[in-house]
Amino acid sequence: MNFILPIMKLLDGKITRSVLVLLLFALSTRAQIVYQDASNFPLLGKATEKTGAHYERLPDSLKNISRPPLWALSRNSAGMAIRFRSTSTKIAVKWESLSNNHMNHMTDVGVKGLDLYCLEEKGYWRFVNSARPTGKTTEVTIIANMLPKEREFMLYLPLYDGLISLSIGVDSLSSLEQPMIESPIRNKPVAFYGSSILQGGCASRPGMAHTNIISRRLNRECINLGFSGNALLDLEVAKVITEVDASVFVLDFVPNASVEQMKERMEAFYRIIRNKHSNTPIIFIEDPIFTHTLFDQVIAREVQKKNQTLNELFSALKKKGEKNIILIHSKNMLGGDGEATVDGIHFTDLGMMRYADLVCPVIQKLLRSNSK
Amino acid sequence: MNFILPIMKLLDGKITRSVLVLLLFALSTRAQIVYQDASNFPLLGKATEKTGAHYERLPDSLKNISRPPLWALSRNSAGMAIRFRSTSTKIAVKWESLSNNHMNHMTDVGVKGLDLYCLEEKGYWRFVNSARPTGKTTEVTIIANMLPKEREFMLYLPLYDGLISLSIGVDSLSSLEQPMIESPIRNKPVAFYGSSILQGGCASRPGMAHTNIISRRLNRECINLGFSGNALLDLEVAKVITEVDASVFVLDFVPNASVEQMKERMEAFYRIIRNKHSNTPIIFIEDPIFTHTLFDQVIAREVQKKNQTLNELFSALKKKGEKNIILIHSKNMLGGDGEATVDGIHFTDLGMMRYADLVCPVIQKLLRSNSK
Numbered sequence A, B: 001m002n003f004i005l006p007i008m009k010l011l012d013g014k015i016t017r018s019v020l021v022l023l024l025f026a027l028s029t030r031a032q033i034v035y036q037d038a039s040n041f042p043l044l045g046k047a048t049e050k051t052g053a054h055y056e057r058l059p060d061s062l063k064n065i066s067r068p069p070l071w072a073l074s075r076n077s078a079g080m081a082i083r084f085r086s087t088s089t090k091i092a093v094k095w096e097s098l099s100n101n102h103m104n105h106m107t108d109v110g111v112k113g114l115d116l117y118c119l120e121e122k123g124y125w126r127f128v129n130s131a132r133p134t135g136k137t138t139e140v141t142i143i144a145n146m147l148p149k150e151r152e153f154m155l156y157l158p159l160y161d162g163l164i165s166l167s168i169g170v171d172s173l174s175s176l177e178q179p180m181i182e183s184p185i186r187n188k189p190v191a192f193y194g195s196s197i198l199q200g201g202c203a204s205r206p207g208m209a210h211t212n213i214i215s216r217r218l219n220r221e222c223i224n225l226g227f228s229g230n231a232l233l234d235l236e237v238a239k240v241i242t243e244v245d246a247s248v249f250v251l252d253f254v255p256n257a258s259v260e261q262m263k264e265r266m267e268a269f270y271r272i273i274r275n276k277h278s279n280t281p282i283i284f285i286e287d288p289i290f291t292h293t294l295f296d297q298v299i300a301r302e303v304q305k306k307n308q309t310l311n312e313l314f315s316a317l318k319k320k321g322e323k324n325i326i327l328i329h330s331k332n333m334l335g336g337d338g339e340a341t342v343d344g345i346h347f348t349d350l351g352m353m354r355y356a357d358l359v360c361p362v363i364q365k366l367l368r369s370n371s372k
Helices: A004-011 A017-030 A068-074 A108-112 A210-218 A235-242 A259-276 A297-319 A349-370 B004-011 B017-030 B068-074 B108-112 B210-218 B235-242 B259-276 B297-319 B349-370
Strands: A033-037 A081-086 A091-097 A114-119 A125-131 A137-143 A151-156 A163-171 A185-194 A220-226 A248-252 A282-285 A325-328 B033-037 B081-086 B091-097 B114-119 B125-131 B137-143 B151-156 B163-171 B185-194 B220-226 B248-252 B282-285 B325-328
Touching: A033 A091, A081 A163, A091 A114, A091 A125, A114 A137, A125 A137, A185 A210, A185 A235, A210 A220, A210 A349, A220 A235, A235 A259, A248 A259, A248 A349, A259 A282, A259 A297, A282 A349, A297 A325, A325 A349, A349 B349, B033 B091, B081 B163, B091 B114, B091 B125, B114 B137, B125 B137, B185 B210, B185 B235, B210 B220, B210 B349, B220 B235, B235 B259, B248 B259, B248 B349, B259 B282, B259 B297, B282 B349, B297 B325, B325 B349
Parallel strands: A185 A220, A185 A248, A248 A282, A282 A325, B185 B220, B185 B248, B248 B282, B282 B325
Antiparallel strands: A033 A163, A081 A151, A091 A137, A091 A163, A114 A125, A114 A151, B033 B163, B081 B151, B091 B137, B091 B163, B114 B125, B114 B151
């Protein structure tokens, strides 16, 4: 029932924009919103398909094996996105979150909301608007009053909650179909492992988690295996990571793993990945110089010790002849102004962008030399 | 009872940092937190002292005159900050918020929390950490484990809630005193009038509201008269604005005021200020090009019409011979990437910084030519 588009084409250049807008309203006010289950569309950002539920991140086989907090966090849909195509003048969503989580240093939109991006002609993904949660279940129009034309969309999923159900709504006079363009590219994604920050704490909305920013910048799928407070180098997670046919692996666990845990398990964790992916670049990232380390001497010493440990372990790997390993220093990660966190630790959108500025060029360079 | 500082001075250069840190813990673990009412210290960011309660923004005389939503918002402590000085190794706060507000597109820290900055030797205000609210009343340590030395602090107050009470806590072995340095400078503040965005929506924490960023960059007190959804050119607010002996007035009402309201009241609003401040620069700011205007045709037309109206009214003032009026265009306000808002409208910290990047140099130039 998509008759707006042909009318548009027919009238192209013959009527003014104002008339078009009027026409659009006349039509769209008569249109009903019809919903389709989002699971009908491609879901990006999963390391494995062996999950119990659609929007989970670890395989069901780990349910009784992984530590309970790690398992619970694996049910958050961090870093996932739905791809679809529509000619609708409005896009709506309804969803039920798993736990109706709330945190006092992150917006509900970031925790359990969604946000929508649209692919522009030049291949740039542009933010459309966000879906602000009103409770455990929400039904909301993300954007309305668009000119009816075919667009490619990406809908980012909650960072700090899971999804029991999700539907995408468009007006009944329009199409809602599979994407036509493969963007971001799904072949050879970048797989990230990390802490609360990597899981998206504390982006203002899901699309601003740095793995999502990086995915848009690289035009490549990214897999987010961030587990708040729980990037403790659990070896079963390394095994999950190996399931990703990645172009690059990024290991950003230092904010969580202790010096002892790194000494005990970092090399084992690395070897599990390396044994299955003999030539794939593996990036290690230092602990951010948290902005309050200028004041809190205990945190400052801890960061310094952890980064020293990482550097020592990295050098040891190098000395053993390990190739295609890269260490990213955190000196310039958060900029020089001290403003990029909400609580000294967790990145605001400003911090997320600065992290992407630091890490993206390193990955890009690796991808370019891979493709030579 | 401040004996840490003399010990530090005595030992200066003779003991290692590690020993100092140990000493610090030994002392600080024995220290109790003692609180003083924050109202004992300078409160920055008020347009008038004639308020009914300490942390309110409009004079009590308007209680039964102003529209109820405007009056309610005037009880939010947006843009206010407490200045103090302390040698404490930790800073704590306890406070009771007025309404225990919550919004789904802003963090609780931004809505009803606080954040602390410290003056560095070179005069730069550096973020220390935030006080994350846990309910209507909260008691929390903002920062701990600092080396004991005298520091100047600035504590920003909630953006979207009021305060019934606020106390500052330091360890009992340290000082808590009036500031010694006047920073930001309080003479000739910059007075801002505006909408939800200006009130600080949706900064991640109070210090990231753009009037607070601008105040730090200018090293000058800023007055925040932002009223979410209610910058409707109410003339009694113009009268309050005239009470500020400002260096510059910034009028940023277009996000709220309709075309009709602007045509009806903008010049009257302006005249009230101009009649009392014949030579003070008055800046008008265009509506932001909200990021979803690329998609939502209705919002796009509205922004375009409002900005056209502002430009016409501004030109009319110019033609009438009005001097020292400046119009800031919004074309580059939010950058080109579309990423600076949480919901198309309200600025994240990224948007707040970009707004400051646009507006600060204009104010700075005016301040420089004022001082010639």
